[in-house]
Amino acid sequence: MFNLLRCDNAVLSAQMTMVRVAANGCSELFVDLTFTQFSTLTATTHTIRRYRRDEMINGRCDCGAVSFEIEAVRETVTICHCGQCRRTSGHLWASTHAAYDKLKFTKDDGLQWYSSSDFAKRGFCKSCGSSLFDRMNDEEGIGIAAGCLDLPTNLQVGKHIFVKDKADYYEIADNAPQIDTY
Numbered sequence: 001m002f003n004l005l006r007c008d009n010a011v012l013s014a015q016m017t018m019v020r021v022a023a024n025g026c027s028e029l030f031v032d033l034t035f036t037q038f039s040t041l042t043a044t045t046h047t048i049r050r051y052r053r054d055e056m057i058n059g060r061c062d063c064g065a066v067s068f069e070i071e072a073v074r075e076t077v078t079i080c081h082c083g084q085c086r087r088t089s090g091h092l093w094a095s096t097h098a099a100y101d102k103l104k105f106t107k108d109d110g111l112q113w114y115s116s117s118d119f120a121k122r123g124f125c126k127s128c129g130s131s132l133f134d135r136m137n138d139e140e141g142i143g144i145a146a147g148c149l150d151l152p153t154n155l156q157v158g159k160h161i162f163v164k165d166k167a168d169y170y171e172i173a174d175n176a177p178q179i180d181t182y
Protein backbone atom coordinates (compact mmCIF):
# COMPACT_ATOMS: atom_id res chain seq x y z
CA MET A 1 0.00 0.00 0.00
CA PHE A 2 1.35 3.40 -0.86
CA ASN A 3 0.14 6.95 -1.14
CA LEU A 4 -1.26 7.75 -4.49
CA LEU A 5 -3.18 10.96 -4.11
CA ARG A 6 -2.91 13.90 -1.88
CA CYS A 7 -4.18 17.41 -2.35
CA ASP A 8 -2.05 20.35 -1.34
CA ASN A 9 -3.41 20.92 2.16
CA ALA A 10 -3.85 17.19 2.90
CA VAL A 11 -7.59 17.37 3.49
CA LEU A 12 -7.98 14.82 0.74
CA SER A 13 -5.73 11.82 0.31
CA ALA A 14 -6.03 8.29 -0.90
CA GLN A 15 -4.11 5.05 -1.05
CA MET A 16 -3.84 2.58 -3.82
CA THR A 17 -4.35 -0.87 -2.41
CA MET A 18 -3.97 -3.04 -5.44
CA VAL A 19 -2.68 -2.72 -8.95
CA ARG A 20 -2.57 -5.55 -11.36
CA VAL A 21 -1.34 -5.48 -14.89
CA ALA A 22 -1.86 -8.66 -16.86
CA ALA A 23 1.00 -10.01 -18.89
CA ASN A 24 -1.00 -11.98 -21.41
CA GLY A 25 -0.96 -9.30 -24.06
CA CYS A 26 -4.37 -8.09 -22.99
CA SER A 27 -3.35 -5.33 -20.67
CA GLU A 28 -5.45 -4.84 -17.60
CA LEU A 29 -5.25 -2.29 -14.89
CA PHE A 30 -7.02 -2.74 -11.60
CA VAL A 31 -6.87 0.06 -9.11
CA ASP A 32 -8.48 0.16 -5.70
CA LEU A 33 -8.42 3.59 -4.16
CA THR A 34 -9.32 4.07 -0.53
CA PHE A 35 -9.60 7.60 0.72
CA THR A 36 -7.81 7.96 4.01
CA GLN A 37 -8.70 11.58 4.60
CA PHE A 38 -11.85 12.92 3.07
CA SER A 39 -13.19 15.75 5.16
CA THR A 40 -13.89 17.72 2.01
CA LEU A 41 -15.89 14.91 0.47
CA THR A 42 -19.43 14.08 1.38
CA ALA A 43 -19.80 10.33 1.01
CA THR A 44 -19.40 7.94 3.88
CA THR A 45 -17.53 5.32 1.88
CA HIS A 46 -14.85 6.24 -0.56
CA THR A 47 -13.62 3.27 -2.42
CA ILE A 48 -13.27 3.64 -6.14
CA ARG A 49 -12.67 0.66 -8.32
CA ARG A 50 -11.46 1.17 -11.80
CA TYR A 51 -10.81 -1.59 -14.19
CA ARG A 52 -10.14 -1.06 -17.82
CA ARG A 53 -9.71 -3.85 -20.23
CA ASP A 54 -8.61 -3.93 -23.81
CA GLU A 55 -11.66 -5.76 -24.96
CA MET A 56 -14.02 -4.48 -27.63
CA ILE A 57 -17.51 -3.65 -26.51
CA ASN A 58 -20.25 -2.48 -28.82
CA GLY A 59 -23.16 -0.14 -28.28
CA ARG A 60 -25.94 1.51 -30.23
CA CYS A 61 -29.08 3.55 -30.01
CA ASP A 62 -32.43 1.85 -30.32
CA CYS A 63 -32.95 2.53 -34.04
CA GLY A 64 -29.34 1.95 -35.07
CA ALA A 65 -28.68 5.45 -36.46
CA VAL A 66 -25.85 5.65 -33.93
CA SER A 67 -23.59 2.68 -33.34
CA PHE A 68 -20.07 2.43 -32.03
CA GLU A 69 -17.37 0.24 -30.61
CA ILE A 70 -15.07 0.97 -27.70
CA GLU A 71 -11.63 -0.53 -27.30
CA ALA A 72 -11.28 -0.09 -23.55
CA VAL A 73 -14.00 0.85 -21.15
CA ARG A 74 -14.06 1.55 -17.43
CA GLU A 75 -15.56 -1.36 -15.57
CA THR A 76 -17.60 0.74 -13.20
CA VAL A 77 -20.87 2.50 -13.85
CA THR A 78 -21.56 5.85 -12.22
CA ILE A 79 -25.20 6.53 -11.55
CA CYS A 80 -26.13 10.18 -11.44
CA HIS A 81 -29.39 11.23 -9.81
CA CYS A 82 -29.22 14.97 -10.58
CA GLY A 83 -32.14 16.83 -12.11
CA GLN A 84 -30.57 17.17 -15.55
CA CYS A 85 -29.78 13.49 -15.70
CA ARG A 86 -33.24 12.58 -14.46
CA ARG A 87 -34.91 14.65 -17.15
CA THR A 88 -32.67 13.80 -20.10
CA SER A 89 -32.66 10.08 -19.35
CA GLY A 90 -36.20 9.76 -18.11
CA HIS A 91 -35.00 8.26 -14.81
CA LEU A 92 -31.30 8.41 -13.96
CA TRP A 93 -28.06 8.49 -15.88
CA ALA A 94 -25.96 5.34 -15.64
CA SER A 95 -22.71 5.71 -17.54
CA THR A 96 -19.33 4.17 -17.92
CA HIS A 97 -16.36 6.03 -19.32
CA ALA A 98 -13.69 5.73 -22.00
CA ALA A 99 -10.93 7.76 -23.57
CA TYR A 100 -12.43 9.49 -26.58
CA ASP A 101 -9.84 8.04 -28.95
CA LYS A 102 -10.92 4.54 -27.88
CA LEU A 103 -14.43 5.18 -29.16
CA LYS A 104 -15.06 4.56 -32.84
CA PHE A 105 -18.38 5.32 -34.49
CA THR A 106 -19.53 2.72 -36.97
CA LYS A 107 -22.52 4.93 -37.66
CA ASP A 108 -23.20 8.44 -36.43
CA ASP A 109 -25.93 9.68 -38.77
CA GLY A 110 -28.29 10.16 -35.86
CA LEU A 111 -25.88 11.64 -33.36
CA GLN A 112 -26.92 15.02 -31.99
CA TRP A 113 -25.25 16.95 -29.19
CA TYR A 114 -27.17 19.05 -26.72
CA SER A 115 -25.34 21.67 -24.66
CA SER A 116 -26.83 21.02 -21.26
CA SER A 117 -24.69 23.64 -19.52
CA ASP A 118 -21.81 26.01 -20.18
CA PHE A 119 -19.36 23.20 -19.49
CA ALA A 120 -20.97 19.96 -20.63
CA LYS A 121 -22.99 18.39 -23.42
CA ARG A 122 -25.05 15.28 -23.93
CA GLY A 123 -25.22 13.10 -27.01
CA PHE A 124 -28.42 11.44 -28.12
CA CYS A 125 -29.99 9.95 -31.24
CA LYS A 126 -32.12 12.52 -33.02
CA SER A 127 -34.07 9.73 -34.71
CA CYS A 128 -35.08 7.51 -31.80
CA GLY A 129 -34.21 9.72 -28.81
CA SER A 130 -31.86 7.30 -27.07
CA SER A 131 -29.61 9.01 -24.50
CA LEU A 132 -26.09 7.91 -25.36
CA PHE A 133 -23.23 10.13 -24.15
CA ASP A 134 -22.18 12.86 -21.80
CA ARG A 135 -19.03 14.86 -22.09
CA MET A 136 -17.41 17.85 -20.44
CA ASN A 137 -16.45 20.41 -23.07
CA ASP A 138 -12.79 20.30 -22.09
CA GLU A 139 -12.65 16.56 -21.42
CA GLU A 140 -10.51 14.03 -23.24
CA GLY A 141 -12.83 11.22 -22.22
CA ILE A 142 -16.48 10.53 -22.81
CA GLY A 143 -19.28 9.13 -20.69
CA ILE A 144 -21.24 6.34 -22.36
CA ALA A 145 -24.71 5.18 -21.37
CA ALA A 146 -24.34 1.74 -19.83
CA GLY A 147 -27.80 0.85 -21.07
CA CYS A 148 -26.87 1.16 -24.75
CA LEU A 149 -24.03 -1.37 -24.54
CA ASP A 150 -24.46 -4.91 -25.79
CA LEU A 151 -24.88 -7.60 -23.15
CA PRO A 152 -23.08 -8.93 -21.27
CA THR A 153 -21.44 -5.66 -20.25
CA ASN A 154 -19.60 -7.19 -17.27
CA LEU A 155 -19.82 -3.76 -15.66
CA GLN A 156 -20.71 -3.05 -12.07
CA VAL A 157 -22.06 -0.02 -10.25
CA GLY A 158 -19.16 2.01 -8.84
CA LYS A 159 -20.91 4.91 -7.15
CA HIS A 160 -24.01 7.05 -7.00
CA ILE A 161 -23.59 10.80 -7.37
CA PHE A 162 -25.85 13.78 -6.72
CA VAL A 163 -27.85 11.60 -4.38
CA LYS A 164 -29.19 14.75 -2.68
CA ASP A 165 -31.15 15.45 -5.88
CA LYS A 166 -32.56 11.93 -6.18
CA ALA A 167 -36.23 11.55 -7.11
CA ASP A 168 -38.59 10.45 -4.37
CA TYR A 169 -40.15 7.38 -5.97
CA TYR A 170 -37.28 4.88 -5.61
CA GLU A 171 -34.59 3.76 -3.19
CA ILE A 172 -30.99 2.92 -3.99
CA ALA A 173 -30.73 -0.80 -3.44
CA ASP A 174 -27.04 -1.62 -4.02
CA ASN A 175 -24.06 -1.12 -1.74
CA ALA A 176 -22.11 1.30 -3.92
CA PRO A 177 -21.02 4.58 -2.28
CA GLN A 178 -23.63 7.33 -2.26
CA ILE A 179 -22.24 10.81 -2.70
CA ASP A 180 -24.38 13.91 -2.20
CA THR A 181 -22.71 15.81 -5.01
CA TYR A 182 -19.90 14.15 -6.92
Ligand SMILES: [Zn+2]
Nearest residue numbers: 061063125128
Ligand atom coordinates in the same frame (compact mmCIF):
# COMPACT_ATOMS: atom_id res chain seq x y z
ZN1 LIG B 1 -31.53 5.99 -32.94
